[in-house]
Amino acid sequence: MVALVQTVAYLGLDARKVEVQCQLAAGMPRFTVVGLPDKAVAESRERVQSALAAMGLSLPPKRITINLSPADLPKEGSHYDLPIALALLGAMGVVDAEELSEWLAVGELALDGRVVASPGVLLAALHASESDLGLICPATQGPEARWASGVRVCAAPNLVDLLAHLSGKTQLPQPQPGEVDDDHHGPDLKQVKGQETAKRALEIAAAGGHNLLMNGPPGAGKSLLASCLPGILPPLSPPEALEVSMVQSVAGLLEGGRISRTRPFRAPHQSASMAALTGGGLRVRPGEVSLAHLGVLFLDELPEFQRAVLDSLRQPLETGKVDVARANAHVAYPARVQLVAAMNPCRCGHLGDPALACSRAPKCAVDYQSKVSGPMLDRIDLHVEVDPVSAADLALPPPAEGSAEVASRVAAARAVQVARGVRSNAELEGEALENYARPDEAGRTLLMQAAERMRLSARAYTRMLRVARTIADLAGAREVGRIHVAEALSYRRQAPRA
Secondary structure (H helix, E strand, C coil), X not given: CEEXXXXXXXEXXXXXXXXXXXXXXXXXXXXXXXXXXXXXXXXXXXXXXXXXXXCCCCCCCCEEEEEEECCCCCECCHHHHHHHHHHHHHHHCCCCHHHHCCEEECCEECCXXXXXXXXXXXXXXXXXXXXXXXXXXXXXXXXXXXXXXXCCEEEECEHHHHHHHHHCCCCCCCCCCCCEECCCCCCCHHHCCCCXXXXXXXXXXXXXXXXEEEECCCCCCHHHHHHHHHHHCCCCCHHHHXXXXXXXXXXXXXXXXXXXXXXXXXXXXXXXXXXXXXXXXXXXXXXXXXXXXXXXXXXXXXXXXXXXXXXXXXXXXXXXXXXXXXXXXXXXXXXXXXXXXXXXXXXXXXXXXXXXXXXXXXXXXXXXXXXXXXXXXXXXXXXXXXXXXXXXXXXXXXXXXXXXXXXXXXXXXXXXXXXCCCCCHHHCCHHHHHHHXXXXXXXXXXXXXXXXXXXXXXXXXXXXXXXXXXXXXXXXXXXXXXXXXHHHHHCCCCCCCC
């Protein structure tokens, strides 16, 4: 007899169908798992055996073969424990094999029979909903699974209660969807004194989803400005919140099934490796650029990152996704992020102050800034100088305008962009870019002159049009004019040659 249980394998944000087949045959007692399992799946034999022993069951003295089909698809993760245990119980006759055919199961087993959390339950629930199956998952992840519409969820705390539910002796309660967190996190712009140019650039970046680079001495407020950005960005729409939650689910970061409508804000340390930033590793997982999907990726002290690591962001910033290629798998993660970076003008940070600058100035600035490649800088739409704030400015009362006022203008501009069929102006391209971002005659003349003098690349020229369109949206203008192009040009710097 062969018992079958459905489960999934995760490839990026794609849940692939996997059939767990269990056969009990005569022969020397042994327990074998085949079908390209990784070490975590191979070790499930010990966890399953111990969990059954905790229930008072022992393995039959037969040859037990578990096949994970399709056999050529790599299987990674501990979520195969529960489907393997259920397939084994079905083959032993403890649970009805016909009943198991209506469910898809994911979950890790503890040695005492508890069903504990494993990453990716939301993806499994969406797959179960599409396949018209119920989902068996850990009790702690029931609220997460309930975000998939139209799926029956059996959230089991342990194997004993699960078997009682499947046999009809008791009924496990249906979990409720997790909470929705609408709170914006981070400081208010009222905490930023002075820096009017930088705050204006931050507003433009938020309104159009543009990349921003702040350059200034230490203590000028670059990090504070960046941390204010989530508070002025519009909240995630329900489809966007589900998209972001899928990335967090497969990374194991969706706690208690709680979905947030606040856009992600990720700030990795300068020591981050390429795999940590873009994804990958021995077991492929989403990196920081994917965890910041539809949100902000903040890179503080930009030149301190390894140059190869920074250059690995060039493709995600252009395409909005990360392709991780391995010998046995090709995985794609979404990475539509807004890059915000901060850097000092030189290593000592005081290039513009003769009293504090080091003896190697200005050569130290050239050496320091050349750590960031020209192609990387070319992908940044807004370059702004953040000057130090004087003590007199710090002694002034807080400004009257804070994040709430700026957020209302940003929301109005984003609403206009959504009406055009894009999430933000940063995604305008092709015919839409030509139709909506084409300047008037005066603006086009100024842009052509500036492009010649600044030697703008084709990419930089296109990004200038998008920024000018955003400035026009903030002003409520129907057409991009000369004044909007002029302001967009003021935030553009020619990328130094590495």
